[in-house]
Amino acid sequence: MIHLEKRAEPSQLWAAFTPVLAVILTMIAGGLMFAALGKDPFEVLRTIFWDPLFSEQFSAYSRPQLLVKAGPLILIAIGLALGFRAGIWNIGAEGQYIIGAISGAAVGLAFYPTESWLIYPLMVIAGATGGWAWAMIPAILKTRFNTNEILVSLLLVYVAEQLLASMALSTLRNPEGNGFPGSRNLSQYWSTSNPELITGTGMHLGVLFAFITVIMAYILLHKHMLGFHIRLTGESPRAARFAGVNPTRLILICLGTSGALAGLAGLFEVTGPAGQISIDFNVGYGFTAIIVAFLGRLHPVGILLAGLLMALTYIGGELAQFMLGLPGASIQAFQGMLLFFLLGVDVLTNFRIRIGHGGAK
Amino acid sequence: MDLSSINPLVLITTVMIAATPILLAALGELIVEKSGVLNLGVEGMMITGAICGFAIAVETGNPALGMLAAMVGGALLSLVFAFFTQILLANQVATGLALTLFGLGLSSLLGQGYVGVKPPSTPKIDIPLLSDLPVVGPVLFQHDMVVYFSILMVVVIWAMLKFSRIGLVLRAVGESHDAAHALGFKVVRIRIMAIMFGGAMAGLGGAYLSLVRVPQWVDGMTAGAGWIALAIVVFASWRAGRVLLGAYLFGGVTILQLNLQAAGVNLPVEYLSMSPYLITILVLVIMSAKGGRASLGAPAALGRIFHASS
Numbered sequence: 127m128i129h130l131e132k133r134a135e136p137s138q139l140w141a142a143f144t145p146v147l148a149v150i151l152t153m154i155a156g157g158l159m160f161a162a163l164g165k166d167p168f169e170v171l172r173t174i175f176w177d178p179l180f181s182e183q184f185s186a187y188s189r190p191q192l193l194v195k196a197g198p199l200i201l202i203a204i205g206l207a208l209g210f211r212a213g214i215w216n217i218g219a220e221g222q223y224i225i226g227a228i229s230g231a232a233v234g235l236a237f238y239p240t241e242s243w244l245i246y247p248l249m250v251i252a253g254a255t256g257g258w259a260w261a262m263i264p265a266i267l268k269t270r271f272n273t274n275e276i277l278v279s280l281l282l283v284y285v286a287e288q289l290l291a292s293m294a295l296s297t298l299r300n301p302e303g304n305g306f307p308g309s310r311n312l313s314q315y316w317s318t319s320n321p322e323l324i325t326g327t328g329m330h331l332g333v334l335f336a337f338i339t340v341i342m343a344y345i346l347l348h349k350h351m352l353g354f355h356i357r358l359t360g361e362s363p364r365a366a367r368f369a370g371v372n373p374t375r376l377i378l379i380c381l382g383t384s385g386a387l388a389g390l391a392g393l394f395e396v397t398g399p400a401g402q403i404s405i406d407f408n409v410g411y412g413f414t415a416i417i418v419a420f421l422g423r424l425h426p427v428g429i430l431l432a433g434l435l436m437a438l439t440y441i442g443g444e445l446a447q448f449m450l451g452l453p454g455a456s457i458q459a460f461q462g463m464l465l466f467f468l469l470g471v472d473v474l475t476n477f478r479i480r481i482g483h484g485g486a487k
Numbered sequence: 488m489d490l491s492s493i494n495p496l497v498l499i500t501t502v503m504i505a506a507t508p509i510l511l512a513a514l515g516e517l518i519v520e521k522s523g524v525l526n527l528g529v530e531g532m533m534i535t536g537a538i539c540g541f542a543i544a545v546e547t548g549n550p551a552l553g554m555l556a557a558m559v560g561g562a563l564l565s566l567v568f569a570f571f572t573q574i575l576l577a578n579q580v581a582t583g584l585a586l587t588l589f590g591l592g593l594s595s596l597l598g599q600g601y602v603g604v605k606p607p608s609t610p611k612i613d614i615p616l617l618s619d620l621p622v623v624g625p626v627l628f629q630h631d632m633v634v635y636f637s638i639l640m641v642v643v644i645w646a647m648l649k650f651s652r653i654g655l656v657l658r659a660v661g662e663s664h665d666a667a668h669a670l671g672f673k674v675v676r677i678r679i680m681a682i683m684f685g686g687a688m689a690g691l692g693g694a695y696l697s698l699v700r701v702p703q704w705v706d707g708m709t710a711g712a713g714w715i716a717l718a719i720v721v722f723a724s725w726r727a728g729r730v731l732l733g734a735y736l737f738g739g740v741t742i743l744q745l746n747l748q749a750a751g752v753n754l755p756v757e758y759l760s761m762s763p764y765l766i767t768i769l770v771l772v773i774m775s776a777k778g779g780r781a782s783l784g785a786p787a788a789l790g791r792i793f794h795a796s797s
Contacts, residue, residue, distance in 0.1 A: 130576070132794065163596075215580055267768075271776040276527065276580065277718045281768050284711045285761045292757035416584055455595035455706075462589025466567065469577035469585060477576070477794075 130477040140475040145421055145428070147474075148467040149435070155467070156460045165450055173449055174442030174457075184445060190328030191441045192434060194399050197333035198223070198391035200433035202415035204336075204343045205384030207424040211347070212359040214380045218264065218279030219388040220412025221286035222257040226389020227396035228293050229256025231309060231403050234318035235298060238310065245317040250393060257389015258382050260286065265381035269374045275381065287408070294405045309403040312396060320398035332394025336433075339387065343426040356380065388412060410458075414440075417465045436461070498742060503634055504700055506738025508533070508692040510637045512716035513723070513730045514644055515688025520720055521648065522681035523661035523788035527583025528568050529689050530713025531590020536561040536690025537697040538594040541606055541704045544694075550609040554633065554694050561690020562683045564590060569682040573675045576792050591707060601704040609633070609699050633695050638731070640688075645727035657681065661786035664793040674793050689713065711764065718767050722774050724784040733770075740766050 157167030178188035202219045209216045216222075230253030237245050264278040298309040312318040323329045347353035359366040359376055367373070391411065400407055418436050422428030443457030512529050519526050539560030544553025568586050571577040609631045648654040656677065660667045664674045696712065697704055715737060723729035744759045752759070 130794065217584060267772055271772050273768075273772050273775040274721060277714060277721070277771060278768050280714050281711065281718070281764045284764045288757040288761040292755055295757070296755065413588060416581075417588070420581060453596055453599055455592050455599070458592030459589055459596055460592070462585055462592050465585035466571060466582070466589060469582050470571045470575045472577060473575040 128479060128481050130473065131480050132477055133475075136475045141423065144471045144475055145423060145432070145468060147471050148421070148464060151467040151471065152460065152464040155463055159456060159459065159463075160452070163452070163456060165452060170446055170450060170452060173446040174439060178438060178441045178445055188441050188445065190322075190326060192437050193328035193333045194330070195437035195440050196433040197330070197336045198395055198411045199415050199418050199436055200336040200430055201332065201339055201391040201394075202384075202388045202412060203418035203422065203429045203433060204339050204426060205387035206415055207419040207422070207426070207429060208343065208347075208356060209380035209384050210360075210419055211424050212356045212376055212380050213363065214377055215276045216261060216264070216279050216381050216384045217276055217416060218261070218281075218283050218286075218412070219384060219415055220408055220410065221279070221283035222260045222385040222388035223392040223395075223412045224283075224286040224290050224408050225260040225392070226253040226257035226386075227392030227400075227407060228290060228298070228403060229253055229389070230393035231312060231396050232293075232298060234312055234315075234397070235310060237317070238315070241315070241317045243317070246320075246397075249318060249397065250390065253389045253393025254386040255389070257392065258386040260389070261381045261385020262378075265378050265385075268381075269377050275377075279381075283412070290403070290407060291405050294403050294407070298403050300402075307405055311401045313398060313401040318397055320394050330394065330398045332391065332398060335390065335394065337430075340426045340430045347426065352379070388415075414461060417461055417468075420465060420468050498746065500630075502735060502738045502742045503630065504738075505741050506734040507634050507637050508696045508700060509712055509716050509719060509737055510731060510734035511633075511640070511692035511695065512689040512713060513719040513734055514637070514640050514727065515685035515692075516716055516720050517723070517725060517727060517730055518644065518657070518688075519681050519685035520725060520789055521661045521786055522657050522678045523664055523786050523791065523793075524572065524678050524682055525579045525583065525790040526565070526568055526586070526682060526685055527580060527717065528565070528586025528590065528713075529685075529716050530709055530711070531587035532561040532564050532686045532689035533590075533693035533696070533713045533716075534594040534707070534709045535564045535590045535597075536693030537708060538598040538601070538693075538704060539690065540694025541601055541604075541697040542597065544606050544698055545601060545604055548607050550607050550698050551632075553606070553698055554691055557690040557694030558687040559690070561686040561688070561693065563686070564593075565682050565686025565689075566679075568686075569679040572792075573679055573682075576794055579790050579792070587713070595706045598704050598706065602706075604704065606698050606702050606704075608702075631699060633691070633699065641727050641731045648727065658786070661788055664788050664791070668793070668795060678793075689716070692716070715763070715767050718771050721785075722770050724774070725786065726784070736770075737763060737767065 153171055157171060160167045160170040177184055179185055202223065206216055206219055230249040233252040234245060234249045260282065263282060264275040267273040267278055268275045294307045294309065300308060300310045313320065320331050323331065323334065347357065355366065355371045355376060358369060359371055396403060396407065414436060418429060418432045421436065422432035439457060439461060443454065446452040447454050512533055516526065516529055536557035540553040540557030543556035544550045564586065568582055571582045572579050611629055611631050648658065656672055660672060660674050660677050668674050693709060696709060701708060719730060719733035719737065722733045741763050744762050748756055748759050
């Protein structure tokens with residue numbers, strides 16, 4: 127008989143190794159899924175994980191894309207991880223990402239066609255404020271009325287999507303766009319564009335910002351009192367209350383920060399890789415970032431690596447779609463599987479597996 | 488704007504149809520939460536049920552078989568959740584999210600060949616005598632079997648929770664799993680069964696969406712219905728009768744907003760489309776403003792991990 131025995135302390139070794147194990151398990155289960163779809167699993171896995179980086183044919187295009195895709199994922203996931211650590215569940219980052227992009231773009235478009243170096247910083251502030259404000263809705267409802275933040279933040283994603291459609295179709299529509307939906311292309315004007323900082327690397331301001339956020343989050347969580355309070359609240363809410371942690375303040379800070387970071391990610395995306403506000407502007411980064419946060423074990427450095435890996439599955443997935451005719455949805459299922467396995471193998475961190483009788487049962 | 492084009496009798500009938508998927512999913516989740524488990528994967532199970540039901544109904548030409556397949560599909564997917572949260576003791580919130588993300592991907596994968604296909608129509612069953620009543624008859628007693636089933640389930644679940652031994656055991660497990668375990672109840676086994684029931688109901692709700700309400704297969708067609716079902720359970724204070732009220736209220740808002748769109752109200756379509764979500768949030772706020780989780784009637788062990796040794 128197999129049974130579980132609780133460890134006195136979570137195992138450090140397993141904590142580091144479980145993400146790797148989860149990736150391996152996902153590759154096996156994903157391989158089976160690809161085989162079921164009638165594809166050669168080894169070829170698919172090679173196309174997803176190897177070809178974008180090392181194949182001579184594709185790497186020139188794919189390598190820069192790695193940073194372009196990882197940037198927003200890391201930025202959003204860092205913010206989410208702060209909340210997740212404290213047991214505050216913001217799962218509406220997708221909505222905050224959309225609102226950040228809309229607010230930032232609206233400011234940029236308001237100044238059109240003025241050219242000034244002042245405009246972009248204003249847009250950045252607007253983007254962060256937009257995301258922050260959208261996240262404040264669940265935060266204030268939670269602190270004032272004790273409303274479940276999971277449901278409110280998620281339902282607001284659908285509201286944000288409708289708002290995005292309305293913006294793309296009417297309010298922010300390009301007046302010279304021949305009636306097509308979508309705003310002016312912000313990346314075509316110097317003042318409102320977020321270009322590559324180093325040509326051919328995919329490195330833009332948002333990616334730089336994501337890297338800085340990783341460092342800031344690391345310092346916050348490990349060297350600062352607020353970070354200690356966040357971790358304490360997550361691990362033992364009762365102890366945190368005795369230690370004088372103000373839960374209301376913590377909720378406002380965690381949701382606000384994650385909203386602002388998601389808003390920033392939206393702004394950098396709309397001014398850079400996406401270029402314009404359009405109906406299908408959001409591609410699910412806000413949801414994938416949840417996987418990134420867990421894959422990185424809610425640790426800033428882990429999230430950095432996890433963001434890069436998840437970006438790889440996006441790019442590799444597109445490549446597999448293009449080269450092997452693999453359905454795009456299978457990558458989404460693949461990413462969902464990864465989150466399952468991650469959460470599942472975590473049992474090894476907190477429990478010992480015992481075979482045979484005995485022990486507490 | 489022409490509001491006279493809205494026929495109140497037709498309106499009530501369509502409200503019942505719009506409310507049924509959410510009612511089914513919310514009733515399932517009610518049982519899951521009563522057993523102390525928070526499954527946030529309702530959206531994923533609904534959409535998986537929607538495509539399973541749609542595919543089987545199209546292949547066999549029999550909508551009833553489709554509905555059955557949807558229940559099996561939803562229950563199988565919920566079994567994944569049950570395995571991870573009950574056996575491997577994973578965090579329920581995160582696993583539920585994973586279930587939703589995975590379900591959305593899986594359904595779109597399964598549904599590739601079914602975009603634009605027309606499903607077989609689900610027959611309506613007129614209840615003898617009652618359906619011949621003037622006004623009330625056509626509105627209340629000329630529906631398909633799933634609508635009747637959903638209302639029957641409200642009564643069954645209410646009675647089960649209130650009067651039966653099974654209901655008592657379920658509630659005991661949800662209020663205090665340690666006490667229930669000490670009394671000799673199989674906490675994990677009971678919870679797994681509750682989770683599977685929730686999955687089957689969500690799956691059926693999804694199939695009703697794809698086979699009757701819409702009726703066709705569109706990627707991501709549940710569009711938050713699963714999340715609204717979760718909100719309705721909170722709104723209902725974990726009571727079956729109030730789940731019915733909540734689902735019909737929500738169905739009413741959805742249909743009203745669609746009718747206003749059709750009547751050409753002087754408000755952009757997008758703002759009307761967001762109203763059901765906004766009203767759900769509003770209702771959640773009003774309900775939760777009354778007090779803490781306990782005073783609302785939430786099961787005390789909701790979302791807590793059970794392990795016999797700890």
